[in-house]
Each structure stands twice: as structure tokens, then as C-alpha cells.
Amino acid sequence: xxxxxxxxxxxxxxxxxxxxxxxxxxxxxxxxxxxxxxxxxxxxxxxxxxxxxxxxxxxxxxxxxxxxxxxxxxxxxxxxxxxxxxxxxxxxxxxxxxxxxxxxxxxxxxxxxxxxxxxxxxxxxxxxxxxxxxxxxxxxxxxxxxxxxxxxxxxxxxxxxxxxxxxxxxxxxxxxxxxxxxxxxxxxxx
Numbered sequence: 001x002x003x004x005x006x007x008x009x010x011x012x013x014x015x016x017x018x019x020x021x022x023x024x025x026x027x028x029x030x031x032x033x034x035x036x037x038x039x040x041x042x043x044x045x046x047x048x049x050x051x052x053x054x055x056x057x058x059x060x061x062x063x064x065x066x067x068x069x070x071x072x073x074x075x076x077x078x079x080x081x082x083x084x085x086x087x088x089x090x091x092x093x094x095x096x097x098x099x100x101x102x103x104x105x106x107x108x109x110x111x112x113x114x115x116x117x118x119x120x121x122x123x124x125x126x127x128x129x130x131x132x133x134x135x136x137x138x139x140x141x142x143x144x145x146x147x148x149x150x151x152x153x154x155x156x157x158x159x160x161x162x163x164x165x166x167x168x169x170x171x172x173x174x175x176x177x178x179x180x181x182x183x184x185x186x187x188x189x190x
Contacts, residue, residue, distance in 0.1 A: 042106025093176030
């Protein structure tokens with residue numbers, strides 16, 4: 001297996017207007033406050049687009065039982081044709097797919113996601129962001145623009161600060177690291 005880079009912008013770009021259009025269809029949905037409260041201050045919430053089979057309540061949909069890779073689409077994604085199309089562009093196993101909102105004047109404290117970067121990786125697609133959102137990976141700022149797609153090695157220390165008066169919204173995808181995805185990530189780093 002090839003060593004994954006620390007961070008890389010993938011050569012895939014999505015239409016920001018269509019991302020915003022689908023997000024706006026869900027803006028008033030049942031967002032769930034992130035359950036790991038020690039990892040943030042302010043507002044950090046999730047809207048699950050996939051969930052483990054049998055987990056119907058929004059709070060259960062927003063969390064996952066470790067080791068269970070049987071994810072299905074939720075009722076939320078059924079309303080969003082562009083998000084569905086985005087997912088179809090990734091030819092690999094799809095696990096937890098969600099919208100993540102970091103509210104104004106909110107912070108995700110430095111932490112590591114130790115369960116990532118071996119068999120499963122996380123991709124970020126910014127939908128709403130601005131220059132007052134500071135994402136740090138290993139103390140280095142990563143500037144992500146709407147519509148871009150980023151692989152970030154989040155088993156390393158990372159944190160986010162939203163110093164703006166607007167929410168930051170990302171489409172966040174936990175994907176199985178198959179040959180197709182590994183090649184995409186590694187070749188994008190050249």
C-alpha cells in the first residue's frame with residue numbers, strides 16, 4: 001500500500017451553486033449537535049446523508065458503531081439530487097456521509113481521528129466557507145474553497161476555527177480506501 005500524503009486537493013471540482021441549492025433544501029432539517037462535546041466550543045452539528053442500517057433516529061444516524069460498514073442512504077439525501085450525483089463520482093465503498101456545520105464564532109479543538117487513513121479515509125467538499133475559517137492540519141493552515149475536494153490525513157492533529165459571522169458547511173465523506181481511491185489520492189499529490 002502506498003503512503004498517503006498529508007493533504008491533497010483532488011482533481012475533482014463540484015458546482016458550488018448546485019451544492020448550495022441542495023444544502024438549502026436541508027437547511028431546516030433535523031441537524032444533530034455533535035456528540036463529542038469535549039472536542040469543540042460553540043455550534044458544531046451534523047446532518048447524516050448515510051447511516052448504518054437500522055439506525056433511524058437522527059441522533060443514532062449521526063453516530064456510528066465501530067466496525068459496522070453497512071451504511072444506507074437516509075431520507076435527507078433523497079431530497080438532494082446533486083449530492084447523490086456527487087456520491088456517484090466516487091467508485092469506492094461509502095460509509096458515513098454527512099453535512100457538517102461549524103457555526104459562527106465556533107471552534108473544533110485539536111484532536112485526531114485515529115480510525116482513519118488505513119482502510120478508510122475522509123474527504124471534505126466545502127459548500128460554504130470564507131477567509132475567516134481557519135483549518136489547521138499539523139499546525140499548517142489548509143485553505144479549502146467551495147466546490148473543491150480535499151483528502152486530509154485526519155489521523156494527524158487538526159483543528160478548525162470559524163471566526164466569521166456565517167456558518168461553515170462541508171460535505172464530509174468517509175470512504176473505503178480501495179485501489180481506485182488510493183490511486184486518485186496518490187496521483188493527485190504529484
